[in-house]
Amino acid sequence: MAKELKDLTKRSVDYSRWYNELVVKADLAEQSDVRGCMVIKPYGYAIWETLQHELDLRFKKTGVKNAYFPLLIPKSYLSREAEHVEGFAKECAVVTHYRLKTNEEHTGVVVDPAARLEEELIIRPTSETIIWNTYKNWIHSWRDLPVLCNQWCNVMRWEMRTRLFLRTSEFLWQEGHTAHATREEAEERAKLMLDVYADFARDILAIPVVRGVKSETERFAGALDTYTIEAMMQDGKALQSGTSHFLGQNFGRAFDVKFVNKENKEEYAWATSWGVSTRLMGALIMTHSDDNGLVLPPHVAPLQVVIVPIFKGPEIEMFDTVLGALAERLEARGVRVKYDNADNKRPGFKFADYELKGVPVRVVVGGRDLENGTCEVMRRDTLEKETLPFEGIEDHIVALLEEMQTAIYNKAKERLDANIFECNDYEEFKERVKDGGFFLCPWDGTAETEAQIKADTQATIRCVPYGVSQDNLGVDMVSGKPAVARVVIARSY
Amino acid sequence: MAKELKDLTKRSVDYSRWYNELVVKADLAEQSDVRGCMVIKPYGYAIWETLQHELDLRFKKTGVKNAYFPLLIPKSYLSREAEHVEGFAKECAVVTHYRLKTNEEHTGVVVDPAARLEEELIIRPTSETIIWNTYKNWIHSWRDLPVLCNQWCNVMRWEMRTRLFLRTSEFLWQEGHTAHATREEAEERAKLMLDVYADFARDILAIPVVRGVKSETERFAGALDTYTIEAMMQDGKALQSGTSHFLGQNFGRAFDVKFVNKENKEEYAWATSWGVSTRLMGALIMTHSDDNGLVLPPHVAPLQVVIVPIFKGPEIEMFDTVLGALAERLEARGVRVKYDNADNKRPGFKFADYELKGVPVRVVVGGRDLENGTCEVMRRDTLEKETLPFEGIEDHIVALLEEMQTAIYNKAKERLDANIFECNDYEEFKERVKDGGFFLCPWDGTAETEAQIKADTQATIRCVPYGVSQDNLGVDMVSGKPAVARVVIARSY
Numbered sequence: 001m002a003k004e005l006k007d008l009t010k011r012s013v014d015y016s017r018w019y020n021e022l023v024v025k026a027d028l029a030e031q032s033d034v035r036g037c038m039v040i041k042p043y044g045y046a047i048w049e050t051l052q053h054e055l056d057l058r059f060k061k062t063g064v065k066n067a068y069f070p071l072l073i074p075k076s077y078l079s080r081e082a083e084h085v086e087g088f089a090k091e092c093a094v095v096t097h098y099r100l101k102t103n104e105e106h107t108g109v110v111v112d113p114a115a116r117l118e119e120e121l122i123i124r125p126t127s128e129t130i131i132w133n134t135y136k137n138w139i140h141s142w143r144d145l146p147v148l149c150n151q152w153c154n155v156m157r158w159e160m161r162t163r164l165f166l167r168t169s170e171f172l173w174q175e176g177h178t179a180h181a182t183r184e185e186a187e188e189r190a191k192l193m194l195d196v197y198a199d200f201a202r203d204i205l206a207i208p209v210v211r212g213v214k215s216e217t218e219r220f221a222g223a224l225d226t227y228t229i230e231a232m233m234q235d236g237k238a239l240q241s242g243t244s245h246f247l248g249q250n251f252g253r254a255f256d257v258k259f260v261n262k263e264n265k266e267e268y269a270w271a272t273s274w275g276v277s278t279r280l281m282g283a284l285i286m287t288h289s290d291d292n293g294l295v296l297p298p299h300v301a302p303l304q305v306v307i308v309p310i311f312k313g314p315e316i317e318m319f320d321t322v323l324g325a326l327a328e329r330l331e332a333r334g335v336r337v338k339y340d341n342a343d344n345k346r347p348g349f350k351f352a353d354y355e356l357k358g359v360p361v362r363v364v365v366g367g368r369d370l371e372n373g374t375c376e377v378m379r380r381d382t383l384e385k386e387t388l389p390f391e392g393i394e395d396h397i398v399a400l401l402e403e404m405q406t407a408i409y410n411k412a413k414e415r416l417d418a419n420i421f422e423c424n425d426y427e428e429f430k431e432r433v434k435d436g437g438f439f440l441c442p443w444d445g446t447a448e449t450e451a452q453i454k455a456d457t458q459a460t461i462r463c464v465p466y467g468v469s470q471d472n473l474g475v476d477m478v479s480g481k482p483a484v485a486r487v488v489i490a491r492s493y
Numbered sequence: 494m495a496k497e498l499k500d501l502t503k504r505s506v507d508y509s510r511w512y513n514e515l516v517v518k519a520d521l522a523e524q525s526d527v528r529g530c531m532v533i534k535p536y537g538y539a540i541w542e543t544l545q546h547e548l549d550l551r552f553k554k555t556g557v558k559n560a561y562f563p564l565l566i567p568k569s570y571l572s573r574e575a576e577h578v579e580g581f582a583k584e585c586a587v588v589t590h591y592r593l594k595t596n597e598e599h600t601g602v603v604v605d606p607a608a609r610l611e612e613e614l615i616i617r618p619t620s621e622t623i624i625w626n627t628y629k630n631w632i633h634s635w636r637d638l639p640v641l642c643n644q645w646c647n648v649m650r651w652e653m654r655t656r657l658f659l660r661t662s663e664f665l666w667q668e669g670h671t672a673h674a675t676r677e678e679a680e681e682r683a684k685l686m687l688d689v690y691a692d693f694a695r696d697i698l699a700i701p702v703v704r705g706v707k708s709e710t711e712r713f714a715g716a717l718d719t720y721t722i723e724a725m726m727q728d729g730k731a732l733q734s735g736t737s738h739f740l741g742q743n744f745g746r747a748f749d750v751k752f753v754n755k756e757n758k759e760e761y762a763w764a765t766s767w768g769v770s771t772r773l774m775g776a777l778i779m780t781h782s783d784d785n786g787l788v789l790p791p792h793v794a795p796l797q798v799v800i801v802p803i804f805k806g807p808e809i810e811m812f813d814t815v816l817g818a819l820a821e822r823l824e825a826r827g828v829r830v831k832y833d834n835a836d837n838k839r840p841g842f843k844f845a846d847y848e849l850k851g852v853p854v855r856v857v858v859g860g861r862d863l864e865n866g867t868c869e870v871m872r873r874d875t876l877e878k879e880t881l882p883f884e885g886i887e888d889h890i891v892a893l894l895e896e897m898q899t900a901i902y903n904k905a906k907e908r909l910d911a912n913i914f915e916c917n918d919y920e921e922f923k924e925r926v927k928d929g930g931f932f933l934c935p936w937d938g939t940a941e942t943e944a945q946i947k948a949d950t951q952a953t954i955r956c957v958p959y960g961v962s963q964d965n966l967g968v969d970m971v972s973g974k975p976a977v978a979r980v981v982i983a984r985s986y
Binding site for chain 2 (some may be wrong): 017037039041042046048068069072073090091093098100101123135149158
């Protein structure tokens with residue numbers, strides 16, 4: 001067994017440590033020497049690329065186009081939208097100078113005090129301000145609308161406590177920013193993008209989510225409404241996996257983006273923004289993986305099938321012919337496959353490594369198999385092995401990959417469903433929330449109650465969920481006042 | 494005729510202004526309010542995406558994998574490699590603080606002096622330092638080599654005079670960074686990537702280039718050899734379009750990246766780095782475009798074919814059926830096509846706009862065509878129109894796109910070939926270089942001569958070109974001393 005795997009902490013022992021170790025051992029990412037900034041390693045980045053590709057296709061199908069806006073934002077822009085500045089101007093990286101010079105001792109470089117910027121620049125924590133400042137020049141008439149832009153980029157928020165993928169100072173994401181002629185159209189777009197996220201999470205990441213709308217406290221700074229998808233990790237905690245914001249005319253007003261509407265009247269443009277980030281990598285890892293390592297749904301696995309021969313020296317040529325041909329047949333079917341005939345690693349090492357890395361299907365062929373026309377197929381999610389006829393095995397594998405995608409989703413869905421609880425009693429809630437899960441509770445709509453729950457239990461209101469009855473709400477379990485909504489409350493990442 | 498087009502300055506009047514206007518009028522990019530930083534608009538970004546996709550495929554075929562490294566680099570890292578710091582530590586964006594706070598008047602935000610970083614961070618101008626600092630932990634034995642990483646990202650160099658795509662403070666690029674066990678392997682990789690760039694420029698961008706190696710003066714800061722591809726713009730100036738560096742053991746030594754080789758001895762790893770940037774967009778635009786706007790080679794055009802009906806009111810349904818079906822047939826053949834039946838723009842406006850945007854093929858169908866079973870096909874490169882049978886037109890279009898790709902390349906290649914001159918006389922050179930062109934001249938190998946040429950003519954040594962005889966060099970045209978190489982000299986962007 002590979003050393004890396006042997007050392008992996010079990011989830012039952014310490015879920016949090018298991019995650020931290022797994023990210024590093026599976027070669028997904030590591031901390032850099034720059035505080036809070038991560039290095040995304042090739043294997044982790046390959047997953048991110050699949051994810052990007054799939055999301056990008058879905059965005060484009062709804063008419064969105066990619067563009068690119070500046071990394072740096074003038075400090076004063078942040079102050080233009082009153083709530084936005086409160087939310088984002090606090091912890092951010094500030095560029096104050098544009099030149100270094102050799103120090104007097106000629107031993108290194110120092111900041112050149114003469115090269116101080118007139119106005120400091122902020123590394124974007126999110127780009128509403130710089131983008132709406134640009135839209136001002138693009139939008140004049142209703143004919144210019146809608147504007148549907150997205151950008152894939154890096155952003156930076158100075159975080160004090162960081163965890164790989166889940167919370168890092170620099171992270172990668174996409175941010176969509178749309179401008180519309182009417183309130184209705186903007187609201188529809190905000191909801192549409194949440195659905196795109198939820199469908200993507202289900203179909204590609206095999207992650208079931210709860211859709212809903214955030215409470216005022218948890219809203220994006222500057223939004224009128226924030227829609228969210230909340231996933232449940234194996235420890236029962238919530239992980240906010242994507243958000244879509246209806247921004248009203250706040251940014252239109254702040255950046256003076258006016259257009260002449262069909263009635264020939266001037267009006268501020270209506271806005272949305274929506275984003276998912278490398279945080280999704282954390283959700284993916286924590287939702288499916290096990291004590292043996294990663295479990296990757298086939299649709300997102302950079303490598304879906306690995307073929308490993310068990311051979312002695314000169315036999316290899318025969319294996320290469322037969323198994324190389326299988327790899328080609330699978331590739332022709334669109335399967336991401338690798339034939340691993342490296343002779344400097346023992347099969348056992350390879351097995352453990354591919355398990356750790358979550359490769360969905362492993363095909364092993366030994367000398368006996370070659371004689372008998374068989375092979376051993378193992379699926380990573382259940383670790384079940386089957387010996388099967390080699391002939392036509394590619395049909396089986398293609399079908400198995402789809403079967404696994406569904407099975408992995410169903411397993412997560414069952415866990416989610418089994419851990420959503422109705423709860424109307426605060427004492428009961430306080431006791432049970434420690435063990436994780438999503439709690440459906442009546443809420444009086446006040447920030448005070450929200451704060452109380454958080455102080456008592458660390459849990460927060462995740463959202464007012466879609467598809468949950470909002471009738472017969474009864475009273476808030478904390479305040480005893482009439483409830484205005486049934487909300488999902490959970491501890492979260 | 495669309496207003497934008499009518500106003501486009503002619504190349505013969507002012508080539509430089511023509512370029513600046515075209516970039517903006519064709520909706521490719523614009524200046525942002527942040528000094529030197531551009532906004533890449535959706536149409537420009539779509540070209541960049543095609544380009545990225547094609548390059549990425551080619552990188553991966555050579556075994557390269559994508560990864561991501563931090564945006565910010567500790568100031569001290571730059572000083573680790575002596576030449577590198579000279580080249581890159583001068584004009585760069587410096588992060589000194591990590592927090593803003595509300596000002597005393599509560600009217601805006603100011604930098605919080607308490608949140609000063611212990612060590613300043615630099616926004617990456619290039620990532621050799623941070624990447625080699627990371628490789629230190631990845632590389633221990635020859636078995637860990639080669640490491641072949643690439644990243645697609647933004648970088649920042651504080652430029653005083655900027656031009657869209659050609660020279661901007663922030664730009665997008667890819668940077669490949671490889672580590673090898675032997676000098677030979679690293680040198681081979683550096684040359685291989687230059688070939689990848691040159692083949693890509695030829696096959697996708699339809700840009701012929703001169704390959705060669707840079708003089709010491711023009712080398713990348715920290716490199717032992719810099720290989721380059723130099724393209725010739727329509728004004729005869731050179732545009733350096735991609736570089737690949739053999740870095741020797743400089744970064745291995747600076748960041749202490751040692752490995753145990755097959756002979757069980759410790760050795761520093763050998764390095765290469767190579768990159769192309771959004772500058773390629775400038776090369777693409779300036780190589781092919783004309784006084785009517787962009788000319789895009791079909792392989793890189795986001796939209797390859799546009800179908801425009803000329804109709805009166807109710808006729809539109811008939812057009813939609815027939816031309817919608819054509820668009821579908823083309824799409825099925827892998828053609829990027831748009832059927833533009835918008836009724837709020839006149840056909841003349843559409844024609845001018847698609848010309849300006851460089852859509853390679855335009856198909857126009859009027860009422861008479863519909864009766865006669867014909868259509869008008871225009872190719873953007875020559876502006877030639879042909880009336881052709883509608884039936885089977887998709888075969889013609891698919892073939893035409895390939896024909897145009899070749900024709901556009903050939904035209905550029907003929908111009909390049911016709912403007913490379915042998916020149917051994919400095920007076921003649923000084924006179925002729927004003928009109929542009931690449932001059933093949935004998936050079937004595939000294940930086941003094943190089944500086945003299947630059948001072949006299951603004952021209953620089955672009956490279957020692959591949960495939961040019963280095964026999965019978967004679968004497969340097971400036972110094973009269975024995976020449977050591979025949980080099981390409983040109984004015985450049």
